[in-house]
Amino acid sequence: MTTQVSQPASPIAGPIERAINARKDKKLTTGTLGLIGLVVVLGAWQIAASAGWVDASFASSPVGAVRALVHMIGTGELWPPLLSTLESVACGMIITVVVGIPLGLLIGRSNTLYGLTEPLVSIMYSVPFVVFLPIIIFWFGIGAEARLVIVVWSAIFPLLINVIAGARNVDRHYLQVATVFCAPRLLTLRSVTFPATLPFVLAGVRQAVGRALVGAIVAELFMGNAGLGYVVQTETSGFKMDDAMAAIVVIAVLAIVLTRSVAWIERRFTFWSSSV
Numbered sequence: 001m002t003t004q005v006s007q008p009a010s011p012i013a014g015p016i017e018r019a020i021n022a023r024k025d026k027k028l029t030t031g032t033l034g035l036i037g038l039v040v041v042l043g044a045w046q047i048a049a050s051a052g053w054v055d056a057s058f059a060s061s062p063v064g065a066v067r068a069l070v071h072m073i074g075t076g077e078l079w080p081p082l083l084s085t086l087e088s089v090a091c092g093m094i095i096t097v098v099v100g101i102p103l104g105l106l107i108g109r110s111n112t113l114y115g116l117t118e119p120l121v122s123i124m125y126s127v128p129f130v131v132f133l134p135i136i137i138f139w140f141g142i143g144a145e146a147r148l149v150i151v152v153w154s155a156i157f158p159l160l161i162n163v164i165a166g167a168r169n170v171d172r173h174y175l176q177v178a179t180v181f182c183a184p185r186l187l188t189l190r191s192v193t194f195p196a197t198l199p200f201v202l203a204g205v206r207q208a209v210g211r212a213l214v215g216a217i218v219a220e221l222f223m224g225n226a227g228l229g230y231v232v233q234t235e236t237s238g239f240k241m242d243d244a245m246a247a248i249v250v251i252a253v254l255a256i257v258l259t260r261s262v263a264w265i266e267r268r269f270t271f272w273s274s275s276v
Contacts, residue, residue: 042062045061045062046061046062046063049061049062049063049064057239057241058239058241059241060241060242060244060245061242064241064242064245065242065245065246065248065249066246067242068240068242068243068245068246069246069249069250072243072246078250080226081226081227081228081230081231081247082228082250082254084220084226084227084228085213085216085217085220085227085228085229085251085254086254088147088148088151088216088219088220088227089151089209089212089213089216089258091148091151092148092151092152092155092212092215092216093151093155093205093208093209093212095148095152096152096155096156096159096208096212097159097205097208099152099156100156100159100160100163100204100208101159101163101194101201103160103163104159104160104161104162104163104164104166104167104204105163105167105189105193105194105197106189107121107160107164107167108163108164108165108166108167108168108193108197109167109168109170109189109193114164114168118164121157121160121161121164122161124157125157125158125160125161129150129153129154129215129218130218132153133150133218133222136149136150136153137222137223142223146219146223147216147219147220147223147224150215150216150218150219151212151215151216151219152212152215153215154211154212154214154215154218155208155209155211155212155215156208158204158207158208158211159201159204159205159207159208160204161204162200162201162203162204162207163197163200163201163204165200166196166197166198166199166200166201167193167197167200169200170192170193170196170197171196174192174196175188175192175193177192178191178192198269198270199266199270202262202265202266202269202270203266205262205266206259206262206263206266209258209259209262210255210258210259213251213254213255213258216229217229217232217251220233221233228247228250228251228254229251231243231244231247232244232247232248232251235247
């Protein structure tokens with residue numbers, strides 16, 4: 001006859017499990033409330049359009065926008081502007097990441113560079129990039145180069161600010177260990193500063209990708225001949241409000257997908273950190 005001895009539960013298992021369940025419940029509640037709010041707004045909008053309280057030819061309606069979106073998908077009209085906008089955002093983000101992360105690390109780890117550039121970076125981040133559109137058009141014209149400049153301009157400063165903040169908040173004990181082992185400056189940046197700054201880097205990328213999409217849409221509205229912003233501008237000018245609203249819906253979905261995707265990557269790679 002064998003005797004089975006039950007192992008006592010870990011004293012921390014209960015609190016951890018309750019915390020995880022509470023977090024899941026909170027996410028579920030927030031998502032449910034958000035969905036209810038969206039349904040209420042769309043329902044009120046549709047009722048107002050159907051009852052004639054608002055002119056659907058000027059304000060569209062949810063049903064009209066969905067019909068237009070289905071038509072654009074079925075005929076293939078949606079894909080060229082969507083791909084054009086995605087191309088602008090992707091190219092702009094590649095340049096932003098390649099330039100912004102190393103530059104932010106260098107500025108953050110150098111007191112001299114930080115003192116020289118901090119006021120300028122703060123000013124450029126605070127001033128809406130839209131006010132620079134006339135200057136950018138004057139310098140680069142209205143072609144693809146100008147649109148790319150606008151995307152990079154709108155995205156790089158949020159990334160810079162986050163990377164600089166992360167580089168300046170690296171645990172000094174890590175740096176002391178690198179100094180003791182006589183690690184070169186570039187090796188310290190690559191092996192110590194960058195890993196410690198990763199939560200700030202990904203937070204900056206999350207902010208930058210949203211700003212990059214805004215920059216791409218604004219550029220297409222003002223100087224584009226392709227893209228979702230151009231579709232909104234041309235369809236609105238032609239009083240095709242259902243088509244314009246369908247393009248706006250696609251822009252909104254694209255923004256949610258991009259930012260949530262980066263946020264998921266951020267959680268996966270920085271779950272150990274509470275810095276951001």
